[in-house]
Amino acid sequence: MKPRVAKFYKDATAFTCISNPATALPIARLNDDYCDCPDGSDEPGTSACAHLSPLSPHNPANGAGAAGSNTTLALPGFYCKNKGHVPAYVPFTSVNDGKCDYDVCCDGSEEWEGVGGVKCEDRCQTIGKEWRKQDEARQKSLGTAGKKRKELVAEAGRLRKQVEDRIQSLGTEIEGSEIKVKQLEQEVADVERKEKGRVVKGSVSKKAGKLGVVVGLAKQRTEELRETLERVRGERDSSTSRLQEVERILSTFKEEYNPNFNDEGVKRAVRAWEDYAARDKGPDVDAAHDRDLDAMTKSDKENGLDWEEYEGDDDDSEADVLYAFESYLPPSIRGWLDQKLRNLRSTLIDSGILADTSAPSSSGDSKSVTDAKDRLTAAEKEVEKHRKTLTEHQDDLAKDFGPDDVFRALKDQCVSTDAGEYTYEVCFLSKTTQKPKKGGGHTNMGNFVGLERIVVDDELPPNGKGLGSGERIAMKHENGQHCWNGPNRSTLVVLACSEVNEVWRIVEEEKCVYRMEVGTPAVCEVLGGGGGRAGMEGKKAGGVRDEL
Ligand code: MAN
Numbered sequence: 067m068k069p070r071v072a073k074f075y076k077d078a079t080a081f082t083c084i085s086n087p088a089t090a091l092p093i094a095r096l097n098d099d100y101c102d103c104p105d106g107s108d109e110p111g112t113s114a115c116a117h118l119s120p121l122s123p124h125n126p127a128n129g130a131g132a133a134g135s136n137t138t139l140a141l142p143g144f145y146c147k148n149k150g151h152v153p154a155y156v157p158f159t160s161v162n163d164g165k166c167d168y169d170v171c172c173d174g175s176e177e178w179e180g181v182g183g184v185k186c187e188d189r190c191q192t193i194g195k196e197w198r199k200q201d202e203a204r205q206k207s208l209g210t211a212g213k214k215r216k217e218l219v220a221e222a223g224r225l226r227k228q229v230e231d232r233i234q235s236l237g238t239e240i241e242g243s244e245i246k247v248k249q250l251e252q253e254v255a256d257v258e259r260k261e262k263g264r265v266v267k268g269s270v271s272k273k274a275g276k277l278g279v280v281v282g283l284a285k286q287r288t289e290e291l292r293e294t295l296e297r298v299r300g301e302r303d304s305s306t307s308r309l310q311e312v313e314r315i316l317s318t319f320k321e322e323y324n325p326n327f328n329d330e331g332v333k334r335a336v337r338a339w340e341d342y343a344a345r346d347k348g349p350d351v352d353a354a355h356d357r358d359l360d361a362m363t364k365s366d367k368e369n370g371l372d373w374e375e376y377e378g379d380d381d382d383s384e385a386d387v388l389y390a391f392e393s394y395l396p397p398s399i400r401g402w403l404d405q406k407l408r409n410l411r412s413t414l415i416d417s418g419i420l421a422d423t424s425a426p427s428s429s430g431d432s433k434s435v436t437d438a439k440d441r442l443t444a445a446e447k448e449v450e451k452h453r454k455t456l457t458e459h460q461d462d463l464a465k466d467f468g469p470d471d472v473f474r475a476l477k478d479q480c481v482s483t484d485a486g487e488y489t490y491e492v493c494f495l496s497k498t499t500q501k502p503k504k505g506g507g508h509t510n511m512g513n514f515v516g517l518e519r520i521v522v523d524d525e526l527p528p529n530g531k532g533l534g535s536g537e538r539i540a541m542k543h544e545n546g547q548h549c550w551n552g553p554n555r556s557t558l559v560v561l562a563c564s565e566v567n568e569v570w571r572i573v574e575e576e577k578c579v580y581r582m583e584v585g586t587p588a589v590c591e592v593l594g595g596g597g598g599r600a601g602m603e604g605k606k607a608g609g610v611r612d613e614l
Contacts, residue, residue: 068499069564071110071140071141071145071405073086074107075077077093077098078093079093080092080093081093081095081096081108083103083104083105083107083108083140084105084107084140084141084346085104085105085107085138085140086103086104086105086318088327089102089103091103091108094122094214095108096108096109096113097109097110097111099112099114099596100114100116101114101118103115103140105138105139105140106118106137106139106140106141107141108138109158109267110141110144110145111144111161111178112161112162112542113144113158113159113160113162113163115158116157116158116161118138118139118160119138119139119145120138120142120157120158121140126614136568140330141155142155143155143156143157143158143312144156144157144158144161144171144175144176144380146170146171146172146173146176147173147175147503148171148194149173149188149190150190150191150194151173151174151190151193151194152194152197154170154474156170156173156176157193160176161176161177162176162177162178162179163177163181163183164177164181164182164376165177165183165184166186168186168189168193171186172188172189172190172193172194173188173189173190174186174187174188186281188607194280194466198526204530207481207530207565208563208590210565210589211563211564211565211587212591213588213591214565214566214587214590215472215587215588215589215590215591217471218472218476218587219471219475220407220473221472221474222467222470222471222473222474222475223471223473225474225475226463226471226474226588228551229459229462229463230463232260232455232459233456233459233460233463234457235454236452236456238499239452240449240453240456241454243445243448243452244449244450245612246445247445247446247449249440250438250441250442250445251442253429253438253441254435254438254439254442254444255433256302257438258438259434259437260429261431261435264495265397269459272392278376279414280407280410280411281373281376281471282373283410283532284373284403284407285366286372287403287406287550288366288403291399292363292365293365294363294422296363299359299363299516299596313343315535316339316342317339317343319335319336319339319360320336320339320340327463330614338531341587350354353439355540358396359447360453361547362396367422367537374543381383383431387454392474393584395451428522435559440472448572457480466516466517468496468517468588468592469539469588469589469592472588472589472592473494473588475588476494476495476567476588477494477495477496477566478493478494478495478496479494480491480492480493480494480496481521481567481569481584482501482569483569483570483572484503485572487498487502487503487504487552488502488503489501489503490569490572490580491509491569492541492557492582492584494541494567494586495541496513496514496516497510497511497512497513497514497543497546498510498511498546498557498559498580498582500513500555502559507544509547509555510546510555511546511555511556511557511580512542512544512546512548512555512556512557512580513543513544513545514541514542514544515542515544515545516538516540516541516542517541518540519537519538519539519544520537520538520540520542520558520560521537522534522535522536522537522538523535523537528581531564531568531570531585532562532570532571532583533562533583534562538560538561538562538589539560539561539592540558540560541559541561542556542557542558543557543558543559544556546578549577549578551577552577552578553577553578553579554578555578555579555580557579557580557581557582557583558580558582558583560581560582560583560584561585561588561589562583562585562586562589562591563583563585563586563587563590563591564586564587564590565585565586565587566585566586566587567584567586568584568585568586569582569583570582570583570584570585572582
């Protein structure tokens with residue numbers, strides 16, 4: 067009798083049902099092969115109460131006399147001491163059934179009645195020795211698997227740190243790129259402003275700005291024109307006064323000559339003069355015309371055009387001024403000057419001083435504006451790229467990689483096994499695949515969507531390569547290739563502790579719904595021992611382990 071419940075059977079005269087203390091029985095009714103107690107506690111050594119619901123193997127608390135349902139057995143089964151091996155409970159249904167249940171009850175004590183003449187010898191020495199040998203190997207394997215898990219956890223930590231470091235450096239890079247974008251935005255604005263009427267600084271004068279060169283040249287040319295006009299006007303005035311003097315002489319000559327001297331030469335001269343004097347004299351140099359000339363030859367400043375105002379000016383309005391200043395000039399020289407300015411502009415463009423706005427790029431911008439905009443776009447793209455990477459890294463940190471982040475170290479590692487016509491593969495935290503052995507296309511059996519915890523209740527095979535029972539970590543895979551006349555393929559990969567990553571079993575539970583059992587060191591020592599090779603906590607065929 068297990069010590070924990072033995073106290074209920076100490077009284078030599080009477081027995082009280084464990085879960086129903088109100089029911090007391092004379093000691094003779096203990097193990098009399100008749101089920102008196104509602105919890106079956108009066109028949110710990112017979113199968114008389116085997117019809118009652120068995121004690122839940124996952125709720126051992128019920129077994130120690132707690133007031134539970136009165137139709138549930140107070141004990142998990144018949145207690146086999148198994149001296150020389152590990153104690154265990156055998157289900158009541160196996161007690162005195164004429165068969166030796168050595169896999170659970172190695173001492174054969176459950177067949178105490180010798181039904182049908184059965185006699186079960188005690189084999190615990192041999193079975194226990196073999197079990198201890200196997201257990202030693204299991205413990206060794208568990209030790210190795212545990213060590214491997216520690217290595218995986220360390221690797222996962224290193225990988226996590228890498229992501230954290232990258233997030234930090236991305237932060238700095240983004241800040242830097244944002245500053246660069248701001249600078250380039252400013253640069254584009256500057257270049258655009260300059261390009262509107264760009265005239266690169268010349269060497270004409272220290273004040274000469276972008277338009278200074280043109281303005282200086284224009285000023286020089288108007289000065290030359292003014293001087294020429296004044297000179298021509300002076301020459302005109304002098305010629306006019308000489309002409310007037312000659313006319314006066316000839317007029318006097320005509321009046322004073324003596325017609326009685328029959329001099330043919332003099333007479334011809336007088337007739338020619340009379341003809342000349344009778345002809346239209348042409349336009350008189352009138353005062354209005356002279357006033358025009360006076361105005362024209364005044365200094366530009368007196369005419370309201372102050373060149374200095376433009377020589378030093380460097381702002382955007384210069385270009386407008388350049389093309390508008392002709393209107394300040396008298397119409398008579400405007401055409402001439404216009405042609406000169408056109409020639410000058412071409413010369414300045416050819417020598418790279420003036421921007422060629424007549425040949426814009428496809429966007430309508432000049433080359434320098436396009437270049438600056440390209441640099442800005444490249445910098446903006448860089449910031450965008452960094453921000454995207456940052457988000458990806460932050461999402462990665464927030465993802466569930468299992469206890470201690472351990473699956474981070476296994477991500478994308480694949481293991482496979484052959485089963486039937488296919489090779490089945492699982493790539494950790496990625497997907498499951500079915501590959502025909504004869505060749506042909508691979509079938510996606512689902513993409514990883516997340517981890518979950520499930521309770522399993524499997525028999526642990528002797529080699530330990532199985533899930534056993536208890537809570538296990540599982541990887542869910544959904545939305546694989548569509549199944550003809552069925553759902554999209556999906557796979558649940560249930561994990562248990564193992565020394566190496568390996569696929570133990572693959573089942574198609576329903577059409578295109580798969581379940582894989584996979585061993586990995588990643589889950590060892592997790593969830594109270596973790597995996598199939600956790601040894602003691604696995605369930606053995608037909609038995610209920612002692613620790614319940
Ligand atoms: C393939 C495999 C099977 C699946 C059928 C459904 O043969 O993917 O696992 O059951 O398709 O048609």
